[in-house]
Amino acid sequence: MTNKYMYFVANWKMFGDLRTLNTLKKVITFVKKFKKKKFKLIYCPPSTLINPLSKMFKNISIDVGAQNCHSNANYGAYTGHINSKMIKGVGAKYVILGHSENRQLGENDKLINSKIKSAIKTGLKVIFCIGETLKEKRKKITKKVLANQINKGLNKIKNKKNILIAYEPVWAIGSGMIPKESDLFKTINFIKTKVKGAKVLYGGSVNNKNIISLKNIDNIDGFLIGGASQNSNNLIDIIKKTYN
Ligand code: PGA
Numbered sequence: 001m002t003n004k005y006m007y008f009v010a011n012w013k014m015f016g017d018l019r020t021l022n023t024l025k026k027v028i029t030f031v032k033k034f035k036k037k038k039f040k041l042i043y044c045p046p047s048t049l050i051n052p053l054s055k056m057f058k059n060i061s062i063d064v065g066a067q068n069c070h071s072n073a074n075y076g077a078y079t080g081h082i083n084s085k086m087i088k089g090v091g092a093k094y095v096i097l098g099h100s101e102n103r104q105l106g107e108n109d110k111l112i113n114s115k116i117k118s119a120i121k122t123g124l125k126v127i128f129c130i131g132e133t134l135k136e137k138r139k140k141i142t143k144k145v146l147a148n149q150i151n152k153g154l155n156k157i158k159n160k161k162n163i164l165i166a167y168e169p170v171w172a173i174g175s176g177m178i179p180k181e182s183d184l185f186k187t188i189n190f191i192k193t194k195v196k197g198a199k200v201l202y203g204g205s206v207n208n209k210n211i212i213s214l215k216n217i218d219n220i221d222g223f224l225i226g227g228a229s230q231n232s233n234n235l236i237d238i239i240k241k242t243y244n
Pocket of ligand 1: 011172203204205224225226227
């Protein structure tokens with residue numbers, strides 16, 4: 001059983017519309033009643049739902065985050081983009097940056113670094129994602145890859161207190177596979193030695209079954225949950241089991 005303050009980040013990706021919000025009523029009831037332990041639940045829906053969700057969570061300690069933002073905190077001619085100020089303005093407190101799905105679409109470490117700087121300056125908290133591909137894991141260069149992502153992504157950022165790191169092996173995302181407990185413990189430790197004092201979350205195929213073993217890895221400070229977070233019952237189950 002864990003006694004730690006844990007973060008649960010629900011990453012909805014490109015799923016959900018206004019009707020989906022009805023399914024969150026049970027999550028609100030659960031959070032109100034579940035006084036067992038201190039934890040922070042953060043919903044990161046598509047941008048279209050940031051404002052409705054913030055309103056829905058007005059009187060309850062569930063926070064809302066965005067899944068990405070532009071690196072320029074000012075208005076500008078960037079068709080299709082939104083910036084950190086705009087998402088903060090509609091209620092977001094967090095933003096996920098460096099997610100592998102966006103890295104795969106061409107976001108590089110330099111761009112991610114400028115996005116992080118912009119988000120921090122605006123007063124958002126950042127969930128900074130890092131992780132190795134299967135090929136890199138097989139080549140046994142996971143540490144090198146992570147160190148590189150950390151060094152470049154956090155380049156010239158002195159105050160890291162508003163940055164949570166999410167370790168998400170690319171091969172574990174949406175695949176049903178998770179790292180071995182001992183590997184995960186070591187990797188999280190490695191990240192914590194690179195970024196002193198950092199809270200490190202794990203993400204990649206977290207569900208209400210494997211949480212039973214994941215929660216035993218005691219250097220993990222929380223979970224970034226994709227697929228399983230779209231179902232309120234599953235998400236509630238994950239939180240409950242973390243504390244059982
Ligand atoms: P998953 O996604 O839980 O569906 O694997 C995690 C993520 O991409 O953040």
